[in-house]
Amino acid sequence: MQIPGLATAQIVVEAAATAAFALSGVLVAARKRLDAVGVVVVAGVTAFGGGTLRDVLLDRRPFFWVAHWHYVVGVFLLAIGAMLWMRGRHFKPTERAMLWPDALGLGLFAATGTQLALEGGLPALIAVLMGVVTAVFGGVLRDIVVNEIPAAFSDHRPYAICAFAGGWAAVVAEALGLAQATALLAATALTVGLRLLAVRYDWRLPAWQTTD
Amino acid sequence: MQIPGLATAQIVVEAAATAAFALSGVLVAARKRLDAVGVVVVAGVTAFGGGTLRDVLLDRRPFFWVAHWHYVVGVFLLAIGAMLWMRGRHFKPTERAMLWPDALGLGLFAATGTQLALEGGLPALIAVLMGVVTAVFGGVLRDIVVNEIPAAFSDHRPYAICAFAGGWAAVVAEALGLAQATALLAATALTVGLRLLAVRYDWRLPAWQTTD
Amino acid sequence: MQIPGLATAQIVVEAAATAAFALSGVLVAARKRLDAVGVVVVAGVTAFGGGTLRDVLLDRRPFFWVAHWHYVVGVFLLAIGAMLWMRGRHFKPTERAMLWPDALGLGLFAATGTQLALEGGLPALIAVLMGVVTAVFGGVLRDIVVNEIPAAFSDHRPYAICAFAGGWAAVVAEALGLAQATALLAATALTVGLRLLAVRYDWRLPAWQTTD
Structure with missing residues (x-):
């Protein structure tokens, strides 16, 4: 049932997404x-906030x-390194460069x-919401800390x-009795695919038209 | 001890208040x-945030x-429905229309x-604070998420x-040995009555006059 | 191992810092x-927020x-008293007057x-972060609630x-097998000393120079 190399692949994706x-x-x-x-x-709140909130709720x-406190060290070094390096070169990673790792993390x-x-026995809808919290609330907490309305709630782009x-895909895969690794792959792929399509074709969420 | 119909009444009030x-x-x-x-x-944070924060604290x-995940579905449908319906008709519920269900929820x-x-054995003061957190912090979290100072802390109206x-009324009722249903009714009625009076007579909380 | 008077001294410092x-x-x-x-x-969020967040995380x-719910009563009376008293006299405690108790609380x-x-068996780095959360996040939550970017993250002063x-000093003292009271004193003294020096000599944290 164990797909060889998947655990390693997951760690690589996880590290890239956290970064x-x-x-x-x-x-x-x-x-x-x-x-x-x-x-x-x-940087730390954005990287770990979503999973932490999920774990508090669960x-x-x-x-x-x-x-895995080495990740904390990694994020610390990354933040300091990015600060020094970007300051020196007036360089910022483009949105384009961030798109792939961010989409992978989301998925x-x-x-x-x-x-x-689901392992914890929660109903499907709640489990999917926990998935969304894990994926999205790091960025939400980031925006709240820096005193902005969370981009995830206001930029009208599917995120x-x-x-x-993707969460529902994981639920369906579980219901079909697929191996957990297969379910993980399928759910991640669906989220990543949708996100890349949304950015590529500039899909927009419906806006609220207020009259005032 | 069980007042017939009270459980049903509570569910109706709860649903109206959540809405x-x-x-x-x-x-x-x-x-x-x-x-x-x-x-x-x-919408979900406002409806469930107060009770969730209380449960995390307790x-x-x-x-x-x-x-009761059906409530999540209900809030989801309500939010989408309100969005579509109000958009089409340029309609917004007046503050007046919201007053009663909001006051009932508060109470x-x-x-x-x-x-x-109190059931968890906490001291009376802490129990009352947990009641206030349950009633008020959904709105507080709502305002923090949309990047405003919470209205509950700044609009100078008793809320x-x-x-x-009302929380203290529940404590007193418990100390007097009243049935829990009676205590619930009394405490809710006191909160609702005070809130309606406060709005009716435009009571104001003392403000801080700063010199600068 | 028990240093006479230390428990009392800690309670006095704790009360002063909470105030x-x-x-x-x-x-x-x-x-x-x-x-x-x-x-x-x-006032309550600032006084108790850091310790509460630490306890939720732990x-x-x-x-x-x-x-110790008497502290809640104390903070309540302090807030109301300060409001009445300062309003009447157009008086505000200077930053200078707040410096010492605030630094003591931080430490x-x-x-x-x-x-x-550390007692809970967490790794040293995580334990230090919990110390920082305890000391700093009351102020961070305060600033988030009143809709400002937390001063601890943006005022470029070492806090x-x-x-x-100080947290690392506690870790080192523990590793050296010092009595807990001695470790507490050493760690607090280091934090307080650094903070006072930072204010006295106007030390600044490196800023990020963005090009836009």
């Missing part, structure tokens, strides 16, 4: 002119970053979050909704 | 021009909305939150303080 | 023109302010937070970083 999330925190913190402490904290311990975290909640679809 | 809270989330999200995902999330699981959630904490009074 | 944190909440709430409910809530119950809470996490250093 992408942390980097998005660094960029937002930089735009808001936070100090070095703020840059590091916002009452799971230890947190991912407590069990992977939505899938693993949903699967963890959380791709994670939502 | 009122969700609707206030929809309206705030609309004013901030969030997208459809934002409208749904803010370390209670499962959350209300996990045990009911303050009473049930306090009673849950949290009505829930505070 | 200083609460007072900083009162001042920020006043500047934002919150109402009386807002002033009291923000899954510890009861919270400090639940076990004490960083040390006790780190020690609690969290002093708590970070």
Whole structure:
């Protein structure tokens, strides 16, 4: 049932996604002119906030970053490194460069979050919401900390909704009795595919037209 | 001890109050021009945030909305429905129309939150604070997410303080040995009565006069 | 091993620090023109928010302010008293007057937070982060509630970083097998010393220079 190399692949994707999330925190913190402490904290909140909130809601311990505290060191070094390196070169990663790792993180975290909640015996809808929380709320907390309306709720681009679809794919795969690794792959692929299509074709979410 | 029909009455009030809270989330999200995902999330945060924060603080699981996930579906449908319907008709529920269900929710959630904490053996003051958190922090989280100072802390109208009074009524009723249903009724009625009086006579909370 | 008088000294420092944190909440709430409910809530969030978030992350119950609910009464009276008294006299405590109790709170809470996490068997880095959360996140939550970017992340002054250093001192003292009371004293002294030096000599954290 174990697909050879998948565990390694998951770790690689997880590390890349965590780095992408942390980097998005660094960029937002930089735009808001936070100090070095703020840059590091916002990077950490963005990278680990979604999974932490999920674990608080599910009452799971230890947190991912407590069990794997080397990731905390990694995010710390990444934030400091990015700060020094970008300052020196007036360089910023383009949205294009961030798209792939961010989409992979969205998909992977939505899938693993949903699967963890299903293992915990939660109803399907709640499990999918936990997947979305895992994937999206790091960025939401990032925006709240820097005093902005969360982009996930206001930029009219499909983001959380791709994670939502991927979560349901994980639920369906589980119901079909597929191996967990297969389900993980399928759910991640669906989220990533939807997200890339949404960006490629500039899909928009319906807006609310207020009269005032 | 069981008052016939009270359980049903409580479910009706609970559903009406949850809907009122969700609707206030929809309206705030609309004013901030969030997208459809934002409208749904803010509706859910407003409806379930207070009870969820209370349960995290009390370390209670499962959350209300996990045990009764049909409420999540209801809030989702309400948010989408309100969005479509109000968009089409340029219609918004007036503050007046929201007053009653919102006041009922404030009272009911303050009473049930306090009673849950008392059952958990917490001191009276803490139990009352848990009641206030249940009743008020959905709206507080709503305002934080949409990047505003919480209205409950800044609009100078008695709101949290009505829930505070209702929570103490639940404590007194418990100390007098009244049936839980009676206590619930009394505490809810006190909160609702105070809130309606406060709005009717335009009571104001003392303001801080700063010199600068 | 017990140093006579230390337990009493810790309680005195703890009360002074809690009062200083609460007072900083009162001042920020006043500047934002919150109402009386807002002033009291923000004072409480600032005083107890850091320890509460740490306990949620560590899954510890009861919270400090639940076990010692007299502190809640104290913060309530302090907030109301400060409001009345300052209003009457157009008086505000200077930053200078707040410096010492605030620095003591920073040091004490960083040390006790780190020690609690070490007792719970967490890795050193995580324990130090828990100390920082305890010491700093009351102020962070305060700023988020009143809709400002947290000062701890944006004012370019060493604050969290002093708590970070103090937390590591607690870790080292533990590793050296020192008595817990000695470790507490050393860690608190280091944080306080660094903070006072930082303010005295106007040390600055590196800023991010963005090009746009």
